[in-house]
Amino acid sequence: MSLVVVGSVAYDGVETPHGKVDRMLGGAATYISLAAAYFTPVKLVGVVGDDFAQEDSDLLASRNIDLAGLERIAGGKTFFWAGAYSDDMNDRTTLRTDLNVFADFNPRLPEAYRAEPYLLLGNIQPALQRGVLAQMSQIKLAGGDTMNYWIRDYRDELLQTIAKWDFLLINDSEAQMLSGWRNLRRAAEVIQGMGPRTLVIKRGEYGAVLFHGDDHFIAPGYLLEQVFDPTGAGDSFAGGFIGYLAGEGVAANDADCATLRRAVIYGSVMGSFCCEKFGVDRFRSLTREDVDTRFREFQSCTKF
């Protein structure tokens, strides 16, 4: 019973007010997988060049993450992204995007992946996301992420894709772009009408809102003492959310509100840890016990 995660595996260069790293492991599928692996076995689908370091494969492999679906292109270079954050960390400027081998990414699932019940589609071309879902035979719960670029320029394709998803995870500005409404309740109504019964709207440091059928759940953001590097926080959120649901064996037709609400909090917990160090570094030392401790902290500082 594994979770299949599809998306970018990359190297990132990041500058924040706290420092600068020229090249470190990154990519949506990396963060999603590392976060989800605290809850469930993961099978990753992605593509890298032959510059992808052994220590980075080793890190992923050491965490219950199956790399049979991580294609390596001989002579190719791994996707590279570089960005810089503003002083308040709320804006970031992309300094460089070298798609490299990711430009021709066409995810093919290894045979051993196809009967898995859980699927999280990271932000890639909607048609590719649709192709992945079509390769899977026994899905219990599937969904994913998207971004402004696909919403604006590939709208029809995106709508066809998410029509088949059980859940969609997007941020608030994307929800507005997709629905035409800034008001989250109105936006959610429109987006749920597009297919996904479950919608999670991420609001960065302000938390997230879950809509599931007629229910909604408002989760505030965990208050960190310091945000060191927000890169990957949204993907770590996604990983915690779907990882928890997969670990609990939840299927789309029996997903209850209480379990989905806990999944949102586990998502927030994983996103909050991600911000505490550069890149994936916090996950190197993070334990499942740390995760559960923060979940309980979340309860105690939101209860009334």
Place this chain on the structure above:
Amino acid sequence: MSLVVVGSVAYDGVETPHGKVDRMLGGAATYISLAAAYFTPVKLVGVVGDDFAQEDSDLLASRNIDLAGLERIAGGKTFFWAGAYSDDMNDRTTLRTDLNVFADFNPRLPEAYRAEPYLLLGNIQPALQRGVLAQMSQIKLAGGDTMNYWIRDYRDELLQTIAKWDFLLINDSEAQMLSGWRNLRRAAEVIQGMGPRTLVIKRGEYGAVLFHGDDHFIAPGYLLEQVFDPTGAGDSFAGGFIGYLAGEGVAANDADCATLRRAVIYGSVMGSFCCEKFGVDRFRSLTREDVDTRFREFQSCTKF
């Protein structure tokens, strides 16, 4: 056992994407008093001109709000403010500020106000705020609001003033300006060190955070179906917060976290209702039962 509320009583002109009103009842003390009056008797201190309409006094008087401290200046005009909101309601531009009689506001408390136990100081000159507190003889719980202008240009005076407060209510950008920290936990530590043991940082639609001693409580914002006019929402929050505490008979030295947390939620509830109609209009029909219903809704949509 009343709450004394000090601050502006005004007429406002407001433009939002939903419409325009040229002149309507407004002012911080008005919103604070109307919201607090759902929980406790209120004694208002303010100043108006002889253009202040009978129907507006009548509205306040009908709500358990004592107007003995509302000075009327013969031949004077009431404070007038006009502003326009951006499409997303998150920014507003001040179009006009005529201080009129408010320019010489020097709050004198009627004898009958001075032994009251609760005090909420709306945003006025810090020295005036200090003078009001000095007129009161049996305070159980006192605090108030301030704004960027006093923080920047009257810092020393403001620090002397809040040093004597049990609680301070400010928004996130003001907390940053006052403390030098954008991070709320760090900002709170610095501000609590200035005097107020209890600090509420308001975050607009994203909710509020309460710091009390070592405890903190993160409250998300209530999700309205439509924000009609946010004018007065922060003051209505303050009114709900202090009104609830006064109604419960809480004193500074026995304020417990659980009660303060509920006060923050009642604050959010009153702020959310305020946004549903222009100006104070929502309070014309709002009942205490509506308030308690929304408090329970808040519980049900934040529980996990």
